[in-house]
Amino acid sequence: MTAIETGAAAVPAADVATATVRDATSSARTPRPRRRRPEASRLSRVIPTSALLWLLVVVYAFPVLWFVLSSFKPGSELFSLPLHLLPQEWSFAGYQKAWSRFDFWRYFLNTGLVAVITTALAILVSAATGYALAKFRARWLSAFFLCILATTMLPTEVILPSTFVVIRDLGLYNQLAGVIVPSVITATGIFMFRQYFRTVPDELLDAARIDGAGEFSIFFRIMLPVAKPIVFTLAIFSFQWRWNDYIWPLIVLNDQKNYTLQVALRSIVGADNIDWSVLLSASVISLIPMVVLFLIFQRFIMNADINSGLKD
Numbered sequence: 001m002t003a004i005e006t007g008a009a010a011v012p013a014a015d016v017a018t019a020t021v022r023d024a025t026s027s028a029r030t031p032r033p034r035r036r037r038p039e040a041s042r043l044s045r046v047i048p049t050s051a052l053l054w055l056l057v058v059v060y061a062f063p064v065l066w067f068v069l070s071s072f073k074p075g076s077e078l079f080s081l082p083l084h085l086l087p088q089e090w091s092f093a094g095y096q097k098a099w100s101r102f103d104f105w106r107y108f109l110n111t112g113l114v115a116v117i118t119t120a121l122a123i124l125v126s127a128a129t130g131y132a133l134a135k136f137r138a139r140w141l142s143a144f145f146l147c148i149l150a151t152t153m154l155p156t157e158v159i160l161p162s163t164f165v166v167i168r169d170l171g172l173y174n175q176l177a178g179v180i181v182p183s184v185i186t187a188t189g190i191f192m193f194r195q196y197f198r199t200v201p202d203e204l205l206d207a208a209r210i211d212g213a214g215e216f217s218i219f220f221r222i223m224l225p226v227a228k229p230i231v232f233t234l235a236i237f238s239f240q241w242r243w244n245d246y247i248w249p250l251i252v253l254n255d256q257k258n259y260t261l262q263v264a265l266r267s268i269v270g271a272d273n274i275d276w277s278v279l280l281s282a283s284v285i286s287l288i289p290m291v292v293l294f295l296i297f298q299r300f301i302m303n304a305d306i307n308s309g310l311k312d
Contacts, residue, residue, distance in 0.1 A: 071095070071280040078276050094281030101278070102264060103257075104285070111261040112289075114179050114249075115242040121184040122238045123231055129185075130193025131223050135205065145194065152187045156247070164251060178252040179260070183242060189234045196230045197223060232297050240290055261286050 066085060070078060071094055073087040098104065133145050163182050172178035200223065208218050224231065246262040253259055259267070265286065268279050 067280065068284055071277070071284045073277065075275065075277040078280075091277070094275075094277035095285070097275070097278045098268070098282040098285065102268065102282070104261075104264075104282075106257065107259055107261045107264040108289075110176060110258060111243060114176055114245075114260060115239045118180050118183045118242045119235055119238040121180070122186055122189055123234055125184055126186060126189030126234065127193045127224060127227065127231070128219065129190045130195075131197050131219055133190070133194045134197035134200075135202070145190075148187050148190055160248070160251065163248075167252060173252060174254045174258060175252075176258060179245075179249050182248065183245075186238070189238070192230050192234060193227060196227050200226060236294060236297055239293060243286075243290060 069085060069087060072090050072092065074089060074091045074093065077084075077088060133141055167173060167178045167182065170178075170181075172181060204222065205218055208222055213221070244262060245260070246266070249260045249263050250266070253263060256264075256267070265279070265282055268275070268282055
């Protein structure tokens, strides 16, 4: 019998052949696992997700579509049965009455001033406070931040009486400034900027300080540009909050010439007779600035590469 030398021992050739045949037979009998095609696996995940998203689109978009189309219906058709999604008779009378009966330009101007000024000040104050809470080291800052977060647990109605007393004592009652001042500081904005600034590497700030930059220069030339996603996000939210605000302007403003748009819309309703066609048309008009603002700034809400200013 022929032997095959392997290292220090000699293995018979017959045994080697038998082992080889056995391994080949066992490997032939064992079925290989089938791999699922990547296209099928991807479709199995995409189709249910897409179906759910489209269902949510229908649920949320249908009431808005009904609301907009109803503004083009005459008042007699709004409550006639059976209901129709599309107007049987397209009418612009509601829009004409809304513009002719009420001083919409003044209300738009008042609301725009309140929304723009409040948004700009809210971004500046929230960013500065968030920068201090994120990058400065002091024990009382943590307690101060917790106090700010605690205010989010209080309903707005709880602090309205005390806020009204302060505004009245400051002489801001029945003025647009009385609507603006309490809305400048927002716990949501401070929290957003603080959490974002904590992700900015300290090495970036140390490098700026070594180059001779002061804290104001670091804040305006480094931190604010880096936080563009938060700036635009807070700008959209703050503008929307102030544009749609109703309770606080209703409390503070007493003169009709100072009314904001939402308070003016309430005056359209009237006490007894409600002209629904005019109310729906005026409500659609009030939505136009918010839709335009979102379409313009939605592309700016994205993740920023905060490490782009660092060198290896």
